[in-house]
Amino acid sequence: MPRPTIKTIAQETGLSIATVSKALNDSPQVRPETRALVVAAAARVGYQLNMHGVQLRTGKTYQVAAIMTAPGPKQNEWEGVEYAQLLSGISWALEDSPYRVALYAVRTFEESLTTIRQIVSLKKADGIIVSGTHADDPRVRIMQEADFPFVTYGTTIHNAPHAYVDADNEQMIRHAVARLAERGHRRIALINPMAELSYSLTRLQAYRGALDVAGLSFDPALVAHGHLTPAFGRENVLVMSTRPDAPTAYICANEASALGAFSGFHARGLVHGRDAVINATDDLNVSQYFAPPITTYFLPIHEPSEMLGRYILRRMEGEAPQALQTLIMPKLIERSDDRLMSG
Amino acid sequence: MPRPTIKTIAQETGLSIATVSKALNDSPQVRPETRALVVAAAARVGYQLNMHGVQLRTGKTYQVAAIMTAPGPKQNEWEGVEYAQLLSGISWALEDSPYRVALYAVRTFEESLTTIRQIVSLKKADGIIVSGTHADDPRVRIMQEADFPFVTYGTTIHNAPHAYVDADNEQMIRHAVARLAERGHRRIALINPMAELSYSLTRLQAYRGALDVAGLSFDPALVAHGHLTPAFGRENVLVMSTRPDAPTAYICANEASALGAFSGFHARGLVHGRDAVINATDDLNVSQYFAPPITTYFLPIHEPSEMLGRYILRRMEGEAPQALQTLIMPKLIERSDDRLMSG
DNA sequence: ACAATAAAGTTAAACGTTTTTATTGTGCGG
DNA sequence: CCGCACAATAAAAACGTTTAACTTTATTGT
Incomplete structure (x- = not known):
């Protein structure tokens, strides 16, 4: 038995396929009783709309x-x-x-x-x-x-x-920087996504704005742009932490880079909370299992x-x-x- | 100008749409020269096959x-x-x-x-x-x-x-258990996926087989089944590590649970490599950034x-x-x- | 030279819809 | 009681493709 079509319903009800189609599509052109008839027949024969027909006719792909x-x-x-x-x-x-x-x-x-x-x-x-x-x-x-x-x-x-x-990258970064500044940090690093990405720019601007508000100066050496992999986070901690005025806080754009930053801490013998701290945005609920857990901005x-x-x-x-x-x-x-x- | 169809090509070449269709589908029924003609015309008018027609006709969805x-x-x-x-x-x-x-x-x-x-x-x-x-x-x-x-x-x-x-879960687990046994471990925990999953069973059997070979006894208390989340890994370390004969090695089925296991170590004050070790399978290249990095089985x-x-x-x-x-x-x-x- | 066969095209139908246009029947005003 | 508007349905065309069945032309074997 082939798959039922509107033709099947038409034969079943004695109506034309046009009417059946209209009935199934809730057209006002068809009497409620007729519609009920059609719907009943459709259910009886187990009718399921064939999308291919619709797609060809209407041009929609769904x-x-x-x-x-x-x-x-x-x-x-x-x-x-x-x-x-x-x-x-x-x-x-x-x-x-x-x-x-x-x-x-x-x-x-x-x-x-x-x-x-x-x-x-x-x-x-x-x-x-x-x-x-x-x-x-x-x-x-x-x-x-x-x-x-x-x-x-x-x-x-x-x-x-x-x-x-x-x-809301703007708000989030402003908040993160202000919070760290409040807690005494004056050298805050920003581990940012690739520069051409829109949210990278947004974050950078928010970062600079918040530094201004906190009365801190902007140092381009504390900002890194790149693919947000663990490797990238690690890399940057290795480099930045050996500067004469190393950052005391890192804001990582995601957890992957934060994990890498942690790995960098380990390699350099840095202790989280003593030598420096890591914060992260775009939390996927991994950071809570870091040792120690870090402060994040969480968006389910x-x-x-x-x-x-x-x-x-x-x-x-x-x-x-x-x-x-x-x-x-x-x-x-x-x-x-x-x-x-x-x- | 509407999108060109095989009809367009038919008019362009003076052939019938049937021939055009066959030509485009490399049918042996059409002469190579004719096919070339059709292909040229298709390229000229910028023809692109409309899948909806094909789908309706053939019933394939692609x-x-x-x-x-x-x-x-x-x-x-x-x-x-x-x-x-x-x-x-x-x-x-x-x-x-x-x-x-x-x-x-x-x-x-x-x-x-x-x-x-x-x-x-x-x-x-x-x-x-x-x-x-x-x-x-x-x-x-x-x-x-x-x-x-x-x-x-x-x-x-x-x-x-x-x-x-x-x-190859069988080989992998056998290898992992044998390797740990060689290194002196006699209490090896298995953090396994949910029991109804096929690979969970495969792993369990391989685990038991390898224990036998190594002359170690099987203890059901050292096997856990569940969703492979960090929470699950953590949970199990917290429980197992407080047993009188706590495991000295954990084989975690993935990195998420391994991360959680680490978090459990941290919570219990255990030091990796001193009190116990963690191995993981299904490495996604995260473990290399753990502190310290752990031994894994890596499958790109x-x-x-x-x-x-x-x-x-x-x-x-x-x-x-x-x-x-x-x-x-x-x-x-x-x-x-x-x-x-x-x- | 002529039927049989093969090769290369053509014609036409079909897939399942939607939608435009046409047809039928009904109630209504005059 | 006639024509007219309107409601409800039917008929038919169309979307773009493939393919079975058919036609034409050329080729072969005798």
């Missing part, structure tokens, strides 16, 4: 493309792990909709650009979710010019307004990720991007008092 | 469903991070094929079961990749009964032969994940599952000598 910029195979460093939770959050948000998440794993920014260009021009998806935004992001421009629905994880700085979700990642899913749905329904912009303030988790030991 | 069992939103523990790398590996392996990865995030085993049932019965994908196999896995049975192409990440024990990729995760992608392609082409079974032996990375301090 796919949301998730662009995932993950490090290449040779790169064995611990990086990009947050994608797993990001993707599942998106997937769950789309669960009750007809949309599915189609994964596009790319290795580089350029590759993501060509991938997006292709998705847009060939309509391979109805919406796009992209992360790792640049301050001036050409991908955003492409999608905007084509009037293609999209949501970014991360803000942009020089682009026209668009839908986004992000942590399912919040922004489910929001990305909900936003892309609303964006695909035509809602204005301005209404779909959210910065989430992560919560401070103080696992260490982080006071400067006068030494 | 989607590979990746079932990702991720912990629910409330579960903030660091778990399942390896999925990010797994997914990108699969995605890369499918890159040059017409297939895409469609993500199905589920919360529980039961949910994965109903999801798979649906994908199979409604043909929502052409192939399935599923992980977290049970010793006797009903999902495998469902797919086999429907003759649906699939590959599992992880073996099964009681199911009929099928395509799989996995780490892009290897099994790309293999999953290649295998599902071959499986969908009809290749026998028996030809698509691989166990990969992870490489020992000895970061600590792990000798028992007689004390």
